Amino acid sequence: MIEIKNLHAEIDGKEILKGIDLNLEKGKVHAIMGPNGSGKSTLSYVLAGREDYEVTDGSVQMDGVDLLDLEPEERAAAGVFLAFQYPVEIPGVQMSNFLKTAVNAQRKQRGEDELDALAFLKLVKDKMKALGVKDDMIKRPVNVGASGGEKKRNEVLQMALLEPKFAVLDETDSGLDIDALKIVAEGVNQLRGEDRTFLVITHYQRLLDYIKPDVVHVLANGKIVKTGGPELAQELEARGYAEFLGEEAA
Amino acid sequence: MKQAQNLARMPAPARYKADNAATFVEAFEGNAALKEGPEWLVSLRQEAADTVAEMGLPTPKLERWKYTNVHPAIKDVSGVAAKPGFVVKPVDKLVTDLSESLQNAPEWLQSILTERPHATFRYADMMMWELANMFTQDGVVIDVPAGQKVSEAITIDFTGHEGQLSAPRAVIRLGEGAELTIIENHKGEGQFWNNALIQIKIADGAKFRHYRMQEYGSKAVYTQNTHVEIGEGAHYEAFTMALGGNITRNQVHAAVIGGGAECDIYGINLLDGSQISDSTFEVEHMAENCNSNQFIRSVMRDQSKGIFQGKVYVHEGADGTDGYQLSNALLLSEGAEMDTKPELEIYADDVKCSHGATTGQLDEEPLFYLRSRGLSENEARALMIEAFVNEVVEKLADETVKDVVLQKVSQWLKL
Known part of the structure; x- marks a missing residue:
């Protein structure tokens, strides 16, 4: 169970999150839908610990720990994973080196033995095979020259390796054509499990056709304005976000 | 097509004159061994000593030495080492000690040893070059015959002598189609100054890889002058890693004299404390369809300072030239500094040249x-x-x- 209470956050003095309350049930897939500028990406960055966002109030409890007290790397070791909307290119860092460093950094923080090169290679090969990722991908520099689909598949591969308890997917569908979207969604679906909670952030319902949510929340103007079942996503697709924006404007 | 010129000594313009080399001129005067030997050698040393006495050592008043002032760092260096510290491995018939070759130097070797800096920067470069000339006693000669591909790298381990200037020289000649790799290792603690002069002739179709690891202690001063001529279809690849030393001046002048030749000059500077590392490169394109590439990356911590002065000079008629230079620097501390001065000078029409420089922090x-x-x-x-x-x-x-x-x-x- 992850409990977000009264979360307020701002960037450059401008308040974006204006009191978010959310209970995310363990093992469920929660979707957050909302129009542009509602605070979707801010929420994902704040959960992962990006420093240019200032949290001014509230808490995010996961297994009795307030994530907001932790550094980004400590959150990662505690089991938080953010799949980026725009995965960052890092020239000169080989994917395999990056993945191994990440896995071992987390193991070290948790007091576990680090994996040696051989054990890591076996692990990563298994995961790549399961997700249908090509072998040469891990020899390339992180995300450099990769297509939108490849970058998102890289994010899913990282998720598979790091085995988070709480995965936040920030607009995973953006920049993907329908075939790439299906492949990425298929990867995410493989990773669903009773110990893993998902927060899937998206503008469009399209992604939710492939990653079926258990609960759907609507985020508008920095607050959760409605919560419902999967059918809520369809309603939003049909009617748009106007009614929520209208309420704010009124 | 022009050839690299071998210029005789000429009086320097007044702005180059400085009276700051007295210690070394006195050391020269007091050393009888430097007045002995074949006539060409004695006069080479004497002319060089006269030039140094007249011009002194470079100061930041000279544009080309604007960012690097060696004087505070060498003020306690007074003597001159009788024998520069170096060991060559493996002992091979391609390698001879310069001290042995000097007495009966063949003509080709004499002509290289008596070369002077090329015209473009002759005065600014002359002092350090002549400083090496005036103390010419020892060093390495490596002569690879045409067609010989040397599979094992030759390593030269250099070191310094406390309180002293050393002036090792190296002459490296590759015959047509020859191949050679040299690794220079520079190590040693203490307050010393090593001023090396390295002259390289790469004949047509030959390949020379020239690597240098500079890991001197934090008080050492290391200045080196490499002059290389690259023949038709030949390839020169240079790389310097500057980790150590108080002040490093890594200077390379490459004359690309044969068509279709390639010249790559790479470098990494990893600096901290109050270290200064200066990479000053000049590539002169004198023939058609040659590629040159200067690529330097520097990382500075604390109060350290990096310098990149890179130049591509394309002579008239050197069409089809592809000249590229790039310096990227990361400053990790507030007091760190990077000075960059990329330059292009082009007298040919059909040329692709570009240069770039960035200085910043980690994203x-x-x-x-x-x-x-x-x-x-x-x-x-x-x-x-x-x-x-x-x-x-x-x-x-x-x-x-x-x-x-x-x-x-x-x-x-x-x-």
Whole structure:
């Protein structure tokens, strides 16, 4: 169970999150839908610990720990994973080196033995095979020259390796054509499990056709304005976000 | 097509004249051994001593030495070493001690040893060059006959002598189609000054890889002048890693004299404390369809300072030239500094030349990305710095050298 209470956050003095309350049930897939500028990406960055966002109030409890007290790397070791909307290119860092460093950094923080090169290679090969990722991908520099689909598949591969308890997917569908979207969604679906909670952030319902949510929340103007079942996503697709924006404007 | 010119000594313009080399001129005067030997050698040393007495040593008043002032660092260096410290491995018939060859130097060797700096920068470069000339006593001669591909790299381990100036010379000649790799290792603690002069002739179709690891202690001063001529279809690949020393001046002048030749000059500077490392390169394109590439990456901590002065000079008629230079620097501390001066001078029409320079800090975006995957801030920074310099290392042709360099990079990052 992850409990977000009264979360307020701002960037450059401008308040974006204006009191978010959310209970995310363990093992469920929660979707957050909302129009542009509602605070979707801010929420994902704040959960992962990006420093240019200032949290001014509230808490995010996961297994009795307030994530907001932790550094980004400590959150990662505690089991938080953010799949980026725009995965960052890092020239000169080989994917395999990056993945191994990440896995071992987390193991070290948790007091576990680090994996040696051989054990890591076996692990990563298994995961790549399961997700249908090509072998040469891990020899390339992180995300450099990769297509939108490849970058998102890289994010899913990282998720598979790091085995988070709480995965936040920030607009995973953006920049993907329908075939790439299906492949990425298929990867995410493989990773669903009773110990893993998902927060899937998206503008469009399209992604939710492939990653079926258990609960759907609507985020508008920095607050959760409605919560419902999967059918809520369809309603939003049909009617748009106007009614929520209208309420704010009124 | 022009040839590299061998210029005789000429009086210098007044602005170059400085009376700051008295210590070394006195050391020359008081050393009888330098007045002995074949006539050409005695007069080479004497003319050089006269020039140094007249011009002195370079000061920051000279544009080309604007960012690098060696004087505070050499003020306690007074004597001159009778024998510069170096060991060559393996002992091979291609290698001879210059001290042995000097007495009966063949004509080709004499002509190289008596060469003077090329016209473009002759006065600014002359002092350090002549300083090496006036103390010419020892060094290395490596002569690879045409067609011989030397498979094992030759290593030269240099060191310094406390309180003294050493002036090692190296003459390296590759015959047509020959291949050679040299690794210079520079190590040693103490307050000393090594001023090396290295002259390289690469005949048509030959390949020379020239690697240098500079790891002197924090008080050492290291200035080196490499002059290389690259023949038709030949390839010169140079790489310097500057880790140590108080002041390093890594100066390369490459004359690309044969068509279709290639010249790559790479470098990594990893600096901290109050270190200064100056990379001053000039590539002169004198023939058609040649490629040259200068690529330097520098990382500075504390109060250290990096300098890149790179120039591509394209002579009239050197059409089809592709000349490229790039300096990227990372400043990790507020007091760190990078001075960059890329220059192009082009007298041919059909030329592709570009230069670029960036100086900055590590990007926040990838740092956050790495931390969100579990890397600590330090681990994330180290990985990114490693990646930054790896892009130079990737270019090197020698796999063993690559591994050694990467090891040294990760050691530096752990400091």
